[in-house]
Amino acid sequence: MRGHRPIFVKMIGILLFLLSSVVVLYTYFSQSSIEVIDAQITANNESRVSFLREQMESNMERLALTSGVLTQDSSIAKLQISILTGKDYDTLQYQTQVKEKLQLQSLSGNWRNEMSIYLPESGTRITTNPETPYDPELLSNSENGVWQLKKNGNGDPAYYQMLTWEPFLSKEHPEHANAVFEVRFDLNNLRQMLRNYKLDDPGDVYLVAEGTQWIDRTGKNVDPAVTADARAAIGAALQSEVDHPERTVGHLEVDIGGQSAFLSYARIAGLDAYLVDYVPLRVMHQPIIASRNLFYISLAFVVALGIAATYLLYMHVQKPISAIVRGLKKFEIGDYSFRIRKRFNNEFDYMMVRFNDMGEEIQHLIRDVYEERDRARLATLKQLQSQINPHFLYNCLSFVAGCAKIGQTETIRQMAFHLGSYYRYTTRVENQLPLLREEIDLVTHYLTIYCLRLERLDYEIDLDDSLLEEHVLRLILQPIVENAIVHGVEPVAGGGMICISGQRDGEDLVLSVEDSGRGMTEKEIAQYRERLNTPLNESGGCGLWNVNQRLLHRYGEGAGLTMAPSQRLSGLRVTVRWPSGSGGTAEQEMGNQLDKQDIEGGEHHAAIAVSG
Template sequence: MPLKQNTIGKIMLLLLLMFGVSLVLYNYSNQASVRVIQDEIEASNLSRLSFFATQIDNMVNQLSVQTIVMSRDKSMEEWARSGSRTASFSDIQRQESVVNKLNVLSATSVWSNQMILYLPRKGLTLSSSRFGEYDPEELRQSHSEQWVYQTGDDGSSYYSKFLSNPLALQTEVILETRFSSQNIVSMLDAYKKDSKGDPFLYVGGQAFIGGTTADEKLISGVMARLEGEGRSGKGHFRTMLEGEDYIVFYTRSEALGALLADYVPLEQTLSPIVHSRNLFYAAMGFLLLMVLTVIYILHKQVNLPIRLLVRGVERLMSGQLHYRLGYQPRNEFENLFIRFNEMAEEIQRLVEKVYLENIRFRDAKLKQLQAQINPHFLYNTLFFIKNMIVMDEKQTATGMVMNLADYYRYITRMEHTFTSLAEELEMVAKYLDIQQMRSDSFHYEVDVPHEMLQLQVPRLIIQPIVENCLLHGFKAGNRYGIIQIEGRLTGEGFAITIDDNGVGMREDQLQGITDKIRRPVEVGESSFGLWNVHQRMLHQYKEGGLLFSPSPLGGLRVTIHGSEPKG
């Protein structure tokens, strides 16, 4: 069935097109959503990391403020002015007061810290845990008025900051504040609990402070990128670590002068989007399955029955009246299939009835045609016998009467319209013998293969043609006539040619006689022998009739051809 006529096919195509358009639109929308959500996630993570850096800076700034508060304490100034290497009882009291205030100030911070006092003039140091001398050279090497990352002899790390310049030895008091890097580790661990990443504080070089579960190998890769690109401020970038794609967020801690960084696998960052996309694809897959199921049901329940009905109609139109629909759709089409089979059966019955009536009509017509031939030939023969009797040629008349009796016996057997070619040729020979008895102005030759003699042909198909040769071919030219009858088998059937050396016909005459035998005989027309033969050949054979052409003998050639007989 052509596509333009296949409505079900159009519906199927429309469903697939709608599904395809929906998928394309979703892909476009999903990509836009991924970009927007990814930007939002990146901005959110960076904002969260910046807030975390602010918390660290606040804690560090609080320690700086405590150092300033301590530097303005009067008891510390009194102790610094009166302190000596051999302390008196009053000096011990002042020292105890200073230590208590150091402990109080350290306790006000959430972070564990330590404040240390240095007396450059006397070379003494005081803290909550020690009192004694210190090495001025060591103090010069570690001094800084900014927070500096330090590593102790025992491997511990800490940040330290000095309030006064230790190079100026005339300074009465130098304050140092220290806090352990473990404070930052604890905050990193707390931050990591609510994060999918692994935050760390990049101090510089190869030094960093990470959580207790920090992956040093991955952090080294991130620090290489941070150091190599000279990143500062805040931002994010993507990088490959251990064959996996990561997104790195970083921001600067202004108080410590270090970068706070966090790296997260990109897959984890986009996991909500990927999960949503996978759910959509699963839904689209289910929808596609439903669409295919609907298409299959439409094809099975609608398209296939319609195609079978169309095929059945085409079979009936081509003449296959026995064709029936054996498929049972088990739906509304089942009743239609039953009615189609009933209709086909009724059509077959009616056609067979009409066919049988046509056969009977054709047989009646053939017998009528034969009856039209018989009086014509009988009239001519009796007229000749009369002349022979008048001329007192009794022997010729007797021979003609005998031939006429055999001929009449042949044509009056009306129960059979077919005879063997041998009998037909024998009867033609008797007819020509009768004509030769009348006039010895021609002779005839018959050349038919032996295998054709038993061929069944309609009665009286050759005699009217040889009669036409004698009446129109020879008399008009007043010459000695020759008639040749030949037969041959062809691939489609048989062909019998009758040649004469008469006057022949022009091309327009050949076309005229061809047209004449193809149309109904006109009322009152007396000569219709060739038309009679042609019509009977048309009725008896699927392809048959008469053909006219110039004869090699110089006259006219008439070819009687027939293929497979009709049922």
């Protein structure tokens, strides 16, 4: 029978499979959503950073173009001539005109800025911010047409500045320069654009100039929230991009303080700076993670409810079913005394009561059946033992009468002794498992009686002394000997011989009875074997059938009679087999008790007869 799993285990397996599938699918979809969001945010941040960079470059370009516009203005040349010729009135007039034009150009830009014109030959400076003094060293330390980050007194970045010489190549020969145009803008312009860019979005945005100068949107030079680890991580990431100037826009993933962040950057070549926008991944993933965590919490709650429901199902369904199954298995192995004592306080209690009632009824029925079978078996055995052939006694008495007429008193004495010993043993039914020695003595008396009646008969008994102490069923050997004499020796003229031998065969005892009769053919032996195994019919059974049935009833399969041609004599060999050590005090006592149930109140005379 194939092993099977209980329904409860299958249900739990299905629920676990469904829960696992849901968790795996939801995790997969959640991870896919995070990847999609990462891709979208990355692309969006790159686009926004690029747009911000274009706005900054557009404003810077507009400021740079003012130098080109002013170089074409004739008022500057006239101012320089009036200064050299000493015409103070004209100088004042032209200075006012140039200053107004500088202010007009300054106001035309989107950024707050300062514009100045230096006249190196006369040492004159005209500016929109008169508070800044003229610094000759500024001209010599600045590059031509390049935006440079200038620092204030404490070393922090202050503003961007660009100087343009007119003519352009006169930087190398200051004595040939007509004028130097200066444009500068404050870093607050950049910070305002950074603030407008980021607003309340997560993360932060920075302008990293010259690789080390950090400009944030708060008005401070370095955001305190940006720790040394963050600056180191972002700086290292940007340093890898410096080696690839062709990459003007890109994104990186960096680790800041043990947390991953997306870094989008855009290179502003005019300022030699990188516009950096970073967003912590946890901020971007927070909605999905929160939704996922809520799902997991809900799932855990559902699992807890499932466990509670499973426990209730186990206690109120599975355990009662298991108890019934356990009881049925007990019934299967023949233990009908098993009862279910536990109560489950539900509908199964009724089933338990009815199950116990059913077990009790089955136990009673089986007990009754066993008792009836034992009675029937005992009756069968008694009936087999009680088949008496009166002709044997009649013949013996006739033989005694004949001997008395001719005066053979010694023969009469021997016949009376052996006949009395024979019937004394056959009429004692108290001991159903005598020793083999007693059965051999009975057979000896029987053979001696036949030898007196049939003078041509002789016999031989060859047994081990150890076999004589084995127990055997009563009257199990005498019918076989009688069958050998009546159907084997008597029909044949001349002398006859009966040989009885015995030996051990493994755990079995084997006795053989051979005769010198005419024997039987293989076909006749096969037919006789078939008769030995047929049920008892109305005509009664022969002595060998009785012996075989008694052995089968007593010892079961493996015990009984077998028939074959004799190897020593000319007749038939009948072999009796039964297990060694199968008798003794316990079994003998049980047999005696069974016998006494049927023979109380009188003595029961029994013998095994031969028919046919």
